[in-house]
Amino acid sequence: MANIRDIAKMAGVSVTTVSRVLNGHKYVRKEKKEAVLRAMRDSNYHRNINAVHLSRGKTSLVGVVVPFANHPYFGLLIEGITKAAVQYGYHLVLVQTNYNESRELEALKMLENRQIDALIICSRQSTWGTIEAYMNEGSIVLCEDTRGKGVSSTFVDHYQAFMMALDYLYDNGHRNIGYCVGRQNGTNSLQRAVAYKDFHYKHSLSLNEANIFHGCYHLEDGQRVAKKLSTMKARPSALLITSDQVAAGVMTCCLEKGIEVPKDLALIGFDNQPISKLMHLTTIEIPLVDLGEKLFGQAIQNNKEPTYEEVIVKLIERETV
Amino acid sequence: MANIRDIAKMAGVSVTTVSRVLNGHKYVRKEKKEAVLRAMRDSNYHRNINAVHLSRGKTSLVGVVVPFANHPYFGLLIEGITKAAVQYGYHLVLVQTNYNESRELEALKMLENRQIDALIICSRQSTWGTIEAYMNEGSIVLCEDTRGKGVSSTFVDHYQAFMMALDYLYDNGHRNIGYCVGRQNGTNSLQRAVAYKDFHYKHSLSLNEANIFHGCYHLEDGQRVAKKLSTMKARPSALLITSDQVAAGVMTCCLEKGIEVPKDLALIGFDNQPISKLMHLTTIEIPLVDLGEKLFGQAIQNNKEPTYEEVIVKLIERETV
Structure with missing residues (x-):
């Protein structure tokens, strides 16, 4: 594909002259201008939009960091981000990290290098220090509670959400409650762990670490948990599962193993994904x-001051508690 | 954020001089060079990577057109594309179209404007003529059989895949077979419709249009189909469903309506998604x-000649036929 240098060569003029023609500069000799235009026609030259971006300092691209694009939770988030991006005439650069810090750093570097106008981090592995180091490089938005930290966010209060679900199970008579979660050390997971501890303390219940299942993201992880449950002597009577997808896996596999839901095991999922409706799963x-x-709205707004938006979750009562 | 013009102003030099300093040009007066470097330090200037792209004619971005990112079929495709992109040091620009032609055109324009180095179209609404008009603008790759059309592709022979599934059902005694599909007029859907007709002709069976269900993409669509089936007088004894997700919806809802799988209704899904394994669904x-x-590999290769790669599908026998 011809670039500005090829055009200059073909037209027998300098690169500066080509640039002047492209930018409609007044002082270009007629013969030179015509030679440039002829070369552009002959080579089927199209102006590189990156040149326009360079001049405007705007790319109309927003980066989106997700650990996995192929997961219903992040799928719905991306759907929402896309919806707003289309509305405002932006495109998304998808950075799938598999929770690999170096991939997150690549995304932050893209912001620093002005390849994207803003960066939305849906979930991160990097420390807060890494994020902080880039906060003056452009608009960064997180999907976790960042109040007081100087970076905008829209977030769920996972402590409150977890406590609400635990209290609901308690009110339904459960005293031996376990939970399934993704990463052990993610910001949201830590909030949930604290809620879980506080819940046990509040009701003077003893906390059993064997009731906590980590690494639960997909349907298959639910199967693994159900298999484990079927071998446990003092099995929890209820499980809180931070993904409907995983909950559906637990439920399907429990039925096969003769564990009746909710009689033998009550279940609460998270998200209210379509699969939870289909399986009559109680969920947050x-x-x-x-x-x-x-x-997305926060990512492209030009506020100097960070904004913090909390979204409210609610319990959907169905048939698994 | 300081741009090249701000730097020029701060340093009291021309934009051309700043550009020369950035590009390591030999003939810049020492004082001017120092003034520029000082201004860059003072303003925390970072070189805009778009300038580098402009000069190299390469963005390391590949566009990916999908109708919905939040769908397990496209989710797995994106996972594969991302895997290769990471390996080759590229990022993806995700263009979710909801099968809106103007969104597909935006993606083609990005290619024309050199905002992306290549474009992968996973599924399209646009006519072939539209694609053809952009085939000289850069690397375009499709996920459908494009043999002889001059644009590279990796594809499944959906005619053969559909025929294989239909023959398998026939061999299992089924004579009244229906199917569920997404769009009525997509390239792949048309291939399947032809296979369905040919199958009926081959076995001298009469074809009943009421056994064909369109608009089936999600779990909920499966529910809708199951509800419809429960009211049909001459219900098909088997269904071929072009998405495991939809098949899972049909299956779950059938059980509730007292339609036994496979006794009353045999099911074959497509994709071999995790949910099919969980539900013991026979699938392609x-x-x-x-x-x-x-x-992705085809998108970034520099072959002048288009390449065509067929991927082979296989029947996974489980418990729903």
């Missing part, structure tokens, strides 16, 4: 599409 | 991650 609804739209 | 495996990786 997180308005993920709405959340994605809000994240 | 499409190696989507592998397909995505291949699409």
Whole structure:
């Protein structure tokens, strides 16, 4: 593909002259201008939009960091972000990290290098220090509670959401409650762990670490948990599962193993994904599409001051408690 | 954020001089060079990577057109594409179209404007003529059989795949077979419709249009189909469903309506998604991650000649036929 240098060569003029023609500069000799235009026609030259970006300092691209694009939770977030991006005439650069810090750093570097106008981090592995180091490089928005930290966010209060679900199970008579979660050390996971401890303390219940299942992201992880449950002597009577997808896996596999839901095991999922409706799963609804739209809005707003938006979750009572 | 013009102003030199300093040009007076470097330090200037792209004619961005990012089929394709992109040091610009032609056109324009180095179209609404008009603007790769059309592709022979599934049902005694599909007029859907007709002709069976269900993409669509089936007088004894997700919806809802699988209704899904394994669903495996990786490889290769790669599908026998 011809670039500005090829055009200059073909037209027998300098690169500066080509640039002047492209930018409609007044003082270009007629013969030179015609030679440039002829070379552009002959080589089927198209102006590189990056030149326009360079001049405007804007790319109309927003970066989106997700650990996995192929997961219903992040799928719905991306749907919301896309919805808003289309509305405002932006495109998204998808950075799938598999929770690999170096991939997150690549995304931050893209912001620093002005390849994207803003960066939305849906979930991160990097420390807060890494994020902080880039906060003056451009607009960064997070999907976790960043109040007081100087970076905008839209977030769910996972402590409150977890406590609400635990209290609901308690009110339904459960005293031996376990939970399934993704990463052990993610910001949201830590909030949940604290809620879980506080819940046990509040009700003077003893906490059993064997009731906590980590690394639960997909349907198959639910199967693994159900298999484990079927071998436990003092099995929990209820499980809180931070993904409907995983909950559906637990439920399906429990039925096969003769563990009756909710009689033998009560289940509460998270998100209110379509699969939870289909399986009549009680769940905590997180308005993920709405959340994605809000994240995008914050990413492209030109406020100097960070903004913090909390989205409200609610319990959807179905048939698994 | 300081740009090249701000730097020039701060240093009291011309934009051309700043550009020369940035590009390591030999003939810049020492005082001017120092003034520029000082201004860059003072303003915390970072070189805009778009300038580098402009000069190199390469963005390291590849566009990916999908109708919905939040769908397990496209999720796995994106996973494969991402896998290869990471390996080759590229990032993806995600263009979610909801099968809106103008969104597809935006993606093609990005290619024309050199905002992306290549474009992968996973599924399209645009006519072939539209694609053809942009085929000289850069690397375009499609996920459908384009043999003889001059544009590279990795594809599944959906005619053969559909025929294989239909023959398998026939061999299992089924004579009244229906199917569920997404769009009525997509390239792949048309191939399937032809296979369906040919199958009926081959076995001298009469074809009943009421056994064909369109608009089936999600779990909920499966529910809708199951509800419809429960009211049909001459219900098909088997269904071929072009998405495991939809098949899972049909299956779950059938059980509730007292339609036994496979006794009352045999089911074959497509893709071999995790949910099909969980539900013991017989399915046609499409190696989507592998397909995505291949699409990416074709997108960034510099062959002048188009390449065509067919991926092979296989029947996974489980418990729903």
